[in-house]
Amino acid sequence: MTLTAIKQKTCILLKPDALEKNVVGKILDRLESEGFKLVAIKLIPPSKQLLEQFYAEHSGKEFYERFMEFMLSGPLIATAWEGENIVQRSRDVIGATNSKEAKPGTLRNLYGTDNRKNLVHGSDSPSSALRELKIMFRELD
Ligand code: ADP
Ligand code: MG
Numbered sequence: 001m002t003l004t005a006i007k008q009k010t011c012i013l014l015k016p017d018a019l020e021k022n023v024v025g026k027i028l029d030r031l032e033s034e035g036f037k038l039v040a041i042k043l044i045p046p047s048k049q050l051l052e053q054f055y056a057e058h059s060g061k062e063f064y065e066r067f068m069e070f071m072l073s074g075p076l077i078a079t080a081w082e083g084e085n086i087v088q089r090s091r092d093v094i095g096a097t098n099s100k101e102a103k104p105g106t107l108r109n110l111y112g113t114d115n116r117k118n119l120v121h122g123s124d125s126p127s128s129a130l131r132e133l134k135i136m137f138r139e140l141d
Contacts, residue, residue, distance in 0.1 A: 005084040011132035013121035016074035023111045040080035046072040078136035094122045
């Protein structure tokens with residue numbers, strides 16, 4: 001299937017387990033190798049307020065409390081990327097939510113642990129990307 005090329009932005013978070021496992025460079029290298037352009041990057045110290053806002057859609061779900069605990073277990077790296085159809089293409093590179101079920105060669109398959117500790121976040125639509133980038137990169141507004 002050929003997709004019409006649409007230039008998009010996406011927000012990819014390198015979760016605390018990515019830093020813990022020392023695979024930040026490998027993740028960035030892989031995303032750059034896909035032809036995605038890095039447009040902003042910063043280290044974010046753990047912040048409950050910021051993450052509650054970022055993950056508001058999951059508030060109240062059965063996994064939420066333990067998920068938040070994991071997300072607050074260390075700093076994360078927020079990145080903004082640009083590319084053709086990057087929202088879907090980057091999610092394909094990231095792989096399924098559960099690292100154990102992610103396709104071979106995807107980032108979560110290579111370096112993720114499980115359902116919760118799955119290495120990276122990737123926006124699921126162009127509109128979520130804009131919302132998430134606003135939260136993580138307020139200063140770029
Ligand atoms: P994705 O990151 O693949 O878009 P979701 O948006 O559904 O997945 O969930 C957000 C994050 O919450 C996941 O990346 C994962 O870290 C965590 N999560 C999702 N489902 C579960 C679950 N059943 N148990 C534990 N953690 C989960
Ligand atoms: Mg999601």
